[in-house]
Amino acid sequence: MSNPIAVFDSGLGGLSVARHLRSTLPNEEIVYFGDTARVPYGIKSRPTVAHFALEIARYLLEFEPKLMVAACNTASALALDALIDGLPVPVVGVVEPGARAAVELAAGGTIAVIGTEATIGCGAYRAAIESFSPGARVIARACPLFVPLVEEGRGCDDAIVRAVAEDYLSPLRQQNVRVVVLGCTHYPLLREAIAATLGPDVHIVDSGEQTARVVSATLAELGCLSTGAPAGTMRCYVSDNPQRFQQVGSRFLGHTIEHVEYVPPERYITTPVIPGLLR
Amino acid sequence: MSNPIAVFDSGLGGLSVARHLRSTLPNEEIVYFGDTARVPYGIKSRPTVAHFALEIARYLLEFEPKLMVAACNTASALALDALIDGLPVPVVGVVEPGARAAVELAAGGTIAVIGTEATIGCGAYRAAIESFSPGARVIARACPLFVPLVEEGRGCDDAIVRAVAEDYLSPLRQQNVRVVVLGCTHYPLLREAIAATLGPDVHIVDSGEQTARVVSATLAELGCLSTGAPAGTMRCYVSDNPQRFQQVGSRFLGHTIEHVEYVPPERYITTPVIPGLLR
Structure with a gap:
């Protein structure tokens, strides 16, 4: 067709x-x-x-x-x-595919979701994850600066990008997160910076x-x-x-x-x- | 009335x-x-x-x-x-009032204008300044991250704000700037951070x-x-x-x-x- x-x-x-x-x-x-x-x-x-x-x-x-x-x-x-x-x-x-993949990879571990103010605020990822895995532990975090950072052309090696990633994501390091969902289409362009901040044991799911x-x-x-x-x-x-x-x-x-x-x-x-x- | x-x-x-x-x-x-x-x-x-x-x-x-x-x-x-x-x-x-005040304060010195991508790209401030002071030396710089930083609630003491201000504005320190025009309505909320980056000898014009x-x-x-x-x-x-x-x-x-x-x-x-x- x-x-x-x-x-x-x-x-x-x-x-x-x-x-x-x-x-x-x-x-x-x-x-x-x-x-x-x-x-x-x-x-x-x-x-x-x-x-x-x-x-x-x-x-x-x-x-x-x-x-x-x-x-x-x-x-x-x-x-x-x-x-x-x-x-x-x-x-x-893009929410349901990302949520499903996160549940599979997490195997019962904690899932973090990052996205825009509206995406995180409405709880759609949390609801989708819970529909696949009732009682799943989900941490959601809006990261509003990531979009303008990408749009400005900054990449993963940029010092401001690293500082912002640290600011948003370092609290997740204490939370024993197993999977992080990139719940915004801009975030794959910052994938390496996000990975570097979270450490090598965290799986990254690109909803796209x-x-x-x-x-x-x-x-x-x-x-x-x-x-x-x-x-x-x-x-x-x-x-x-x-x-x-x-x-x-x-x-x-x-x-x-x-x-x-x-x-x-x-x-x-x-x-x-x-x-x-x-x- | x-x-x-x-x-x-x-x-x-x-x-x-x-x-x-x-x-x-x-x-x-x-x-x-x-x-x-x-x-x-x-x-x-x-x-x-x-x-x-x-x-x-x-x-x-x-x-x-x-x-x-x-x-x-x-x-x-x-x-x-x-x-x-x-x-x-x-x-x-807001452009003409800001440009006029900048020309008066600059007294022939260099004027820097900061604003959004579109405001800076179209050259409106430059044109307005030159209409009041033909041949004026004008440096224009888009500062796209300032708006989302303010919208996120970050203030002048925030480390990311300071780092971004340094990133955008430190090149101006070598340019002998006498006046900087805040060519975006969000920027007055970052006034102190902008002032701290540029130093005490630079006048700040709030177009609003x-x-x-x-x-x-x-x-x-x-x-x-x-x-x-x-x-x-x-x-x-x-x-x-x-x-x-x-x-x-x-x-x-x-x-x-x-x-x-x-x-x-x-x-x-x-x-x-x-x-x-x-x-």
């Missing part, structure tokens, strides 16, 4: 998920939308994030996707139900990597895997600033982004809002 | 400007709008920032303001012309403080100062997350925010967009 996989994110972070989709499913077409006009979602409320996510997802239906990936942890944590209810295609979020596996399994189950021989392409759409997306985004994707197109607001804004969704 | 002064910002940073308006003009009514659903503006493009700013400013016309303050440095830097053209009331931005003076002078000139005896009140409106605005915003305003109201998107979203404004 040659219809594309649609992937969306609040901005460019979801490209770290797209990277794993590309390597796991090299024959698939991918259409990616980054909501760069309204990024970030991580400090915003559930109704607003759900409204934005539904607007973007509905725009992506134009491409007749066979499956939709909410590559944004905040959107997955706050709006997955609204997306599943509101869309006529299967939707995969796990999500690519779930997408692959779901498509196989539905009989919808692409059987085309040629390599799939990826087209990117953004609500603002295609140049910045292309420049900064390549680090997330691991190679140059070839196709980026600006989408004006009248193509995706749907006001009045979805009744009952906003307070 | 008892009509209010309307103040808007991408989020809560403009409250540091409102604080000076309140102390300079204690009799005036203030209506404040923080676009917390789409915050921040500082990494976004000129057309998008202009579109958002005009939407918010037009919504504020409902309150029949006698004057509008673009309390956001990014909106002032990228969209002041669009605001002046598009609104039937006088508009005051200077803007309050310009607003006062403009209202006096127009004969529109409020003559009412009672103290003016301030009402705040936000496009998302009133609770977070109230909690975090009090630090910017210097006291508790009493009235915060959520405004749903159908009250301010104007799509299709303003013709010709977006690419």
